[in-house]
């Protein structure tokens with residue numbers, strides 16, 4: 001006998017945009033965090049280590065704020081290393097699990113994670129696995145983590161040399177995008193993270209793409225308001241896709257938010273993670289845009305606009321790591337296609353572009369055409385240099 005059950009699940013995905021959320025007078029956290037049925041909820045905080053130098057008063061502000069909230073019991077704060085290194089080995093994940101266990105955090109308690117996308121991925125994985133999931137509140141501190149990764153429902157670490165090989169899907173309790181963090185980033189990192197805003201505009205919202213083009217000068221000259229507007233619009237597009245696409249946990253074959261990522265993830269790995277995710281994505285986008293042009297899907301003018309926008313943000317279109325080859329002479333990056341398919345399962349599905357804002361899925365990629373596109377990208381970069 002086979003019984004079939006439907007298990008309906010709905011989640012609330014709370015995404016807040018705010019400034020100075022840890023200021024003692026700021027009401028956002030008070031309103032966001034409920035007390036547990038048992039009374040106060042325990043909260044443990046992880047802050048990315050590098051932030052202690054950039055923002056030396058941060059941990060004290062966080063602690064004072066949490067102590068001031070009657071519904072919470074502050075149980076401690078740890079600094080742990082961030083950046084891609086914290087996903088490459090599992091020590092940060094392990095330390096976070098130890099601390100969560102030691103602080104008696106349960107499923108009605110909160111884990112706060114304050115840091116960049118890599119840090120949020122590692123701490124988020126710990127929060128998703130201890131007790132099979134405790135309440136995670138993310139405080140993304142980089143452009144990329146605010147405009148994309150922080151508002152998503154994934155966490156993970158790298159394993160066997162592969163990006164995000166281990167991880168979990170879990171909707172965070174809340175995401176608090178505190179704009180104040182954006183402006184302490186080094187200028188290049190601050191702009192690099194907008195690559196995910198370009199990506200989501202390309203696959204979801206042609207008007208946003210035009211807005212990015214029109215506001216490029218404001219953004220590139222670090223006008224705060226322009227950066228914040230771009231971040232918020234991108235985050236909302238990402239969260240809307242997750243909430244409304246019907247496949248938040250990616251069980252199908254289609255993954256439009258990973259446009260350009262098959263090459264990007266492989267390039268990060270080939271470079272031994274010296275190439276950042278953001279810069280690798282820029283190269284991946286450039287490649288798949290050019291491929292869309294030469295496949296006859298995307299108008300050449302539109303392809304050129306996209307490359308110009310990436311260049312205008314100071315993002316790369318080429319990396320020497322694209323030249324890495326296997327013993328048979330095949331470019332190593334091409335293995336990214338099979339790894340991308342395997343990570344998702346099912347049939348290879350790659351999103352290409354018809355126009356800025358409109359994608360089209362294909363199920364195979366021609367290496368000869370990719371070769372042609374790569375040579376064109378390399379020539380473009382050589383000519384400009």
Ligand SMILES: NC(=O)c1ccc[n+]([C@@H]2O[C@H](COP(=O)([O-])OP(=O)(O)OC[C@H]3O[C@@H](n4cnc5c(N)ncnc54)[C@H](O)[C@@H]3O)[C@@H](O)[C@H]2O)c1
Pocket residue numbers: 048050051054082083084087115116117118119121141142143144145148149150152153154155156163181182184185186189193277278
């Ligand atoms: N989970 C997801 O859905 C998802 C989606 C996209 C990307 N990602 C992951 O996100 C990671 C990239 O995130 P990222 O671009 O934030 O890089 P990152 O986390 O590596 O941070 C970049 C650098 O900025 C520093 N930093 C962080 N906040 C700062 C601040 N406010 N001021 C100054 N410096 C600061 C960090 O210490 C680090 O050196 C990758 O591992 C990528 O795979 C995950």
Ligand SMILES: [Zn+2]
Pocket residue numbers: 148196261277281
């Ligand atoms: Zn990405």
